[in-house]
Amino acid sequence: MIKAVLFDMDGTLLPMDIEKYTRGYFEEISKYMISYGYDPKELIQGIWKGTEAMVKNEGTLTNEEVFWKVFSIHLGFDASKDIPLFTRFYEEKFDQIQSTCGYTKDAFKLIEFLKDKKVELILATNPIFPMIAQTKRLAWAGIKDKDFSWITSYENSHYCKPNLKYYEEILSHFPYSPNECLMIGNDVGEDMIARELGMQVFLLTDCLINKNNVDIHIFPHGDYKDLFSFLSKQDYVE
Numbered sequence: 001m002i003k004a005v006l007f008d009m010d011g012t013l014l015p016m017d018i019e020k021y022t023r024g025y026f027e028e029i030s031k032y033m034i035s036y037g038y039d040p041k042e043l044i045q046g047i048w049k050g051t052e053a054m055v056k057n058e059g060t061l062t063n064e065e066v067f068w069k070v071f072s073i074h075l076g077f078d079a080s081k082d083i084p085l086f087t088r089f090y091e092e093k094f095d096q097i098q099s100t101c102g103y104t105k106d107a108f109k110l111i112e113f114l115k116d117k118k119v120e121l122i123l124a125t126n127p128i129f130p131m132i133a134q135t136k137r138l139a140w141a142g143i144k145d146k147d148f149s150w151i152t153s154y155e156n157s158h159y160c161k162p163n164l165k166y167y168e169e170i171l172s173h174f175p176y177s178p179n180e181c182l183m184i185g186n187d188v189g190e191d192m193i194a195r196e197l198g199m200q201v202f203l204l205t206d207c208l209i210n211k212n213n214v215d216i217h218i219f220p221h222g223d224y225k226d227l228f229s230f231l232s233k234q235d236y237v238e
Contacts, residue, residue: 001180001235001236001237002117002119002180002181002182002200002234002235002236002237003119003120003176003180003181003236003237004119004120004121004122004174004176004180004181004182005114005119005120005121005122005181005182005183005184006122006123006124006167006170006181006182006183006184006194006199007121007122007123007124007125007184007185008124008125008126008183008184008185008186008187008190008191009123009125009134009137009138009141010125010126010137011185011186011187011204011206011207011208011209012107012184012185012186012191012204012207013107013110013111013138013141013143014101014102014103014107014137014138014140014141015101015102015103015104015206015207016100016101016102016207017100017207018209020100021097021100021101023100024096024097024099024100025097025100026044026047028089028093028094028096028097029043029047029086029089029093030043030044031093032089032092032093033085033086033089036082036085042074042075043075045074046070046071046074046075046079047071049070049071049074050066050067050068050070050071050074051067051128052070053066053067053069053070054066054067054127054128054154054160055128055160055163057158057159057160057163058159058165059158059159059165060158061158062154062155062156062157062158063127063128063154063155063157063158063159063160064130064154064155067128067154068080068083086130087130087132090130090132090133090136091132094132094133094136095136095140098140101137101140103140103141103142104141104206104224105142106224106228107141107142107143108141108142108143109228110224110227110228110231111143111147113228113231114231115147117236117237118236118237119236119237120149120174120176121147121148121149122148122149122150122151122170122174123138123145123148123150123151123152124152124166124167124170124183124185124191125137125151125152126152126160126161126190127152127153127154127156127157127160127166128154128160129153129154130153130154130155131151131153131155131156133153134151134152134153135151138151149174150170150173150174152166152170157169161187161190161191161193162189162190162193164193164194164196164197167183167193167194167197167199168197171197177198178194178197178198178199179198179199179200181194181199181200182199182200182201182202182234183195183199183200183201183202184201184202184204184227185201185203185204186203186204186205186206186207186208186209187209187210188203188208188209188210188211188212188214188216188219189209189210189211189212189214190209191203192214192219195219200220201219201220202219202220202221202227202230203216203219203220203221203222204221204222204223204224204227205221205222205223206223206224
């Protein structure tokens with residue numbers, strides 16, 4: 001019986017070419033921060049280093065704390081004093097990157113279908129961004145953040161995918177065992193690993209990421225049509 005459904009976002013609820021999106025992101029944030037004295041090359045390198053540190057985070061600090069620590073070391077000054085500037089970027093300019101992403105009405109239909117089933121909805125998107133960026137991208141997908149009981153962000157997370165502790169931390173907020181949860185995502189390495197905890201999984205193949213060329217037939221998989229068919233056969237909490 002499924003009591004909670006976890007969703008990846010990028011490439012799942014929000015169709016995207018991750019490389020195109022990343023280029024657009026760095027272009028916009030560089031244009032914005034250059035006027036505040038940031039060198040674009042150093043800025044981008046610093047963001048990559050901070051992101052890498054978050055992915056390797058083992059839980060002593062939040063991802064937010066890890067990012068600003070490593071980002072500041074790279075730049076040679078306490079960049080955390082500029083958090084309000086970066087927040088303003090997300091408020092004022094981040095929406096311009098929406099054009100690098102796609103859209104599917106099936107994502108909205110999926111959320112509505114599961115809301116009717118009365119299951120817990122959790123946004124399990126890799127927490128390398130602040131909450132404002134997570135909710136902005138949800139809006140691009142045509143989905144309301146209030147539909148989710150939990151949204152992972154760099155403020156509230158101490159791990160990243162594909163660390164299994166990322167999924168364990170999510171479950172620590174809920175009274176569900178792993179086998180009562182379903183993880184839906186498009187990345188074999190980052191999303192399907194939830195199965196190792198005992199979660200049910202579904203691999204959405206519309207924007208498939210399979211860096212290690214794993215045989216995807218070992219997972220329930222397919223496009224949105226296949227996903228709806230899969231979900232229609234499941235048992236849900238009454």
